[in-house]
């Protein structure tokens with residue numbers, strides 16, 4: 001089966017800073033890919049390029065049959081966003097809306113679902129992240145871990161074919177990290193295709209079907225979780241050494 | 245002391261003051277929202293028009309705007325009621341300030357909110373009106389309510405073109421009773437009764453927002 005995501009020699013620079021320098025990798029349908037690497041190695045940028053939040057300067061990206069290149073149009077990006085969900089480190093819930101409204105917004109306005117349909121869907125995805133009772137709460141009334149789970153539910157409500165996660169537990173205390181990772185693990189078990197940038201090495205190794213180590217804007221090493229136990233490059237060896 | 249007739253006249257005048265204020269809140273608010281949206285628009289012409297509008301209105305005294313609306317239009321041959329002229333001036337005046345206040349609020353909404361909305365495949369129009377504007381208005385609530393207090397007090401300038409609002413009526417009554425202390429104390433109390441709830445509301449909202457953004 002052809003991969004659901006394909007990056008081919010992707011380059012991206014901010015001014016004179018070359019953040020991505022020929023990044024290539026594939027994501028197979030239904031797999032979990034974990035991207036690890038030092039701060040500033042370009043992990044977030046790679047993820048943001050994959051759903052068009054950053055325009056690439058060279059190479060090409062194919063995501064769920066959408067082609068991203070230098071001249072991608074707004075309509076093409078919107079079509080892409082119908083298929084790809086993303087969860088950010090800072091949750092980015094809409095603070096003026098309740099949890100339920102946060103989740104129902106896109107199904108109602110984008111998918112044109114009726115209020116009743118959207119409500120059922122919201123209840124379902126909230127149940128999946130274990131927060132069914134928080135439907136009418138405002139984001140500010142929730143803990144960080146709960147907010148992040150709502151953000152995951154909001155993304156799930158659009159029934160994406162692929163989900164991207166950018167260090168979604170980095171702002172959380174260790175106790176709250178666990179509850180978010182549990183939700184992600186369940187998603188992986190349900191067969192969701194996921195690409196996640198993470199600093200949780202144990203999670204990357206345990207849940208990731210593929211681990212990608214980025215260094216200085218390049219894919220430095222790539223393989224299954226075992227590359228973390230037996231690094232081939234001194235850079236990954238050093239990174240794992242520091243991380244564990 | 246004042247006769248009950250005089251007290252009644254002051255209360256009626258207070259209603260005119262309240263009415264003028266409500267017109268400025270509602271119509272001025274509607275025009276102000278339009279101005280704010282033009283100010284943050286991607287269209288350069290709309291930005292220039294709204295910028296110029298705000299500069300002109302903020303750069304001239306409300307008193308002069310009142311006179312222009314009344315005498316200016318009269319001289320041009322339009323007959324215009326003082327209250328209509330005063331309403332027009334209040335709407336123009338308040339819309340410029342509301343526009344500037346809300347522009348600031350809209351721009352203060354973090355960029356990440358735009359991104360989150362975009363990643364949910366919302367149209368740019370939906371992103372703006374469903375996500376950004378409500379938050380921008382919420383951020384600007386304290387200055388908005390603060391300015392509403394100014395509006396109530398500034399309706400007193402309508403007295404110069406003969407609108408029988410509180411200030412105008414109090415001068416009339418004072419001229420016939422020669423009890424300035426009694427008359428103007430009563431007037432001050434009436435203004436205070438209209439402004440204090442707004443000021444109190446503003447403080448409460450500010451506290452609430454501070455808690456939310458802790």
Ligand SMILES: Nc1ncnc2c1ncn2[C@@H]1O[C@H](COP(=O)(O)OP(=O)(O)OP(=O)(O)O)[C@@H](O)[C@H]1O
Nearest residue numbers: 014017019037038039040041042043044045046167
């Ligand atoms: N919008 C931007 N404008 C300019 N430079 C940027 C921008 N976004 C990222 N960068 C720079 O690009 C480089 C890579 O950033 P990126 O966020 O992709 O790193 P990262 O691997 O996700 O790091 P971290 O682990 O700290 O999140 C950094 O040097 C960063 O300063």
Ligand SMILES: [Mg+2]
Nearest residue numbers: 043044045167
């Ligand atoms: Mg990052």
